[in-house]
Amino acid sequence: MTNTHTTTGLVCAHHHLYSSLARGMPAPKVAPRHFLSVLENIWWKLDAALDHDMIYWSAALGAAEALLSGTTAIIDHHESPNCIEGSLDIIHAACTDIGIRVIPCYGVTDRWNDEGKLQKVKSTSPMTRGAKIGLAESKRYLSSGRPALVGVHAAFTCSDETLETASELATQFHTGVHIHVAEGPDDQGAEDRLQKYANEDWLIVHGVHLQKPIVGTIVHNPRSNMNNSVGYARPAQWSNRIALGSDGIDSNMMAEFQLAFVAGRADDISFSPDLAWEWLWNGSHLVPETQSDLVTWNYPRMDSSWHVAYTTSLHVTDVSINNEYVLSAGNLTKVDLKEIRRKAEEQSQRLHHALAMSE
Numbered sequence: 219m220t221n222t223h224t225t226t227g228l229v230c231a232h233h234h235l236y237s238s239l240a241r242g243m244p245a246p247k248v249a250p251r252h253f254l255s256v257l258e259n260i261w262w263k264l265d266a267a268l269d270h271d272m273i274y275w276s277a278a279l280g281a282a283e284a285l286l287s288g289t290t291a292i293i294d295h296h297e298s299p300n301c302i303e304g305s306l307d308i309i310h311a312a313c314t315d316i317g318i319r320v321i322p323c324y325g326v327t328d329r330w331n332d333e334g335k336l337q338k339v340k341s342t343s344p345m346t347r348g349a350k351i352g353l354a355e356s357k358r359y360l361s362s363g364r365p366a367l368v369g370v371h372a373a374f375t376c377s378d379e380t381l382e383t384a385s386e387l388a389t390q391f392h393t394g395v396h397i398h399v400a401e402g403p404d405d406q407g408a409e410d411r412l413q414k415y416a417n418e419d420w421l422i423v424h425g426v427h428l429q430k431p432i433v434g435t436i437v438h439n440p441r442s443n444m445n446n447s448v449g450y451a452r453p454a455q456w457s458n459r460i461a462l463g464s465d466g467i468d469s470n471m472m473a474e475f476q477l478a479f480v481a482g483r484a485d486d487i488s489f490s491p492d493l494a495w496e497w498l499w500n501g502s503h504l505v506p507e508t509q510s511d512l513v514t515w516n517y518p519r520m521d522s523s524w525h526v527a528y529t530t531s532l533h534v535t536d537v538s539i540n541n542e543y544v545l546s547a548g549n550l551t552k553v554d555l556k557e558i559r560r561k562a563e564e565q566s567q568r569l570h571h572a573l574a575m576s577e
């Protein structure tokens with residue numbers, strides 16, 4: 219019996235490649251008390267500090283690590299409010315240099331006022347300049363014909379005008395909207411505002427506090443949900459297609475599957491790994507090209523959810539995308555991993571320094 223098994227490529231259905239440089243960041247001075255303070259004190263400061271070089275090397279590191287985990291397509295959700303124009307091209311370039319598929323989007327929001335300060339957003343607020351530039355970036359990228367989605371941060375940071383314009387843009391380009399929905403209590407009830415726009419092409423990310431059904435693929439991110447203490451999403455309650463995402467915490471989708479299984483089991487002893495397995499492979503409906511990608515594992519039973527659910531030390535040795543080996547015998551073929559880690563570390567120090575200066 220052979221000791222390896224080859225599968226098709228995995229899909230990370232919700233990623234934030236810009237978060238690769240956040241690792242090792244000094245802890246916030248005041249420990250967060252709730253999810254909104256995690257957003258305000260960590261992520262919204264970090265994304266505001268991003269520049270061209272940080273975006274490139276963060277994406278390159280995230281993309282390289284994705285290949286090492288057998289993930290051949292990343293559906294990315296990007297925000298860099300002080301470096302919007304061209305940001306999707308930077309991410310595309312980094313992913314292409316590594317050799318991975320990427321479906322990017324720019325996550326628009328009205329939470330930054332026209333002076334660049336955080337503001338509370340009402341549904342009736344006018345669209346901000348930042349949201350307009352973000353939508354223009356989406357349109358520019360989509361016009362090139364490359365696969366992409368229209369990104370929206372979340373309903374609670376967007377006016378109705380922005381939600382409607384984003385939805386119309388997606389329809390115009392025959393694609394979907396990629397949006398966080400009801401991740402934390404602050405976005406509870408988002409589905410009431412989104413229902414009239416949503417369709418099967420939408421990616422409904424998290425849905426932890428969803429109270430009513432909404433159409434689209436629900437992307438479940440168990441590791442992130444635990445990390446942010448937002449609660450268990452219980453995705454099995456919905457009839458939607460469910461896919462798995464990492465929400466920026468790497469793109470090891472087999473690890474995400476294992477956690478989706480454990481989280482399901484913690485909630486319900488009858489939860490089967492077959493269900494989490496179905497969620498994992500549903501990613502291939504979102505990026506069908508991954509069905510022709512080849513991933514070779516160091517374990518012979520990668521066809522069995524019950525084996526994989528309980529097996530650690532799974533490693534990927536080879537990855538072929540579009541008939542090209544981008545990982546061979548554990549080594550990236552197009553780039554030098556050590557060099558990527560070195561450059562990413564340089565940018566990470568720049569980013570952490572910029573954040574320390576902004577305090």
Ligand SMILES: [Zn+2]
Pocket residue numbers: 232233234295398423465466
């Ligand atoms: Zn996210």
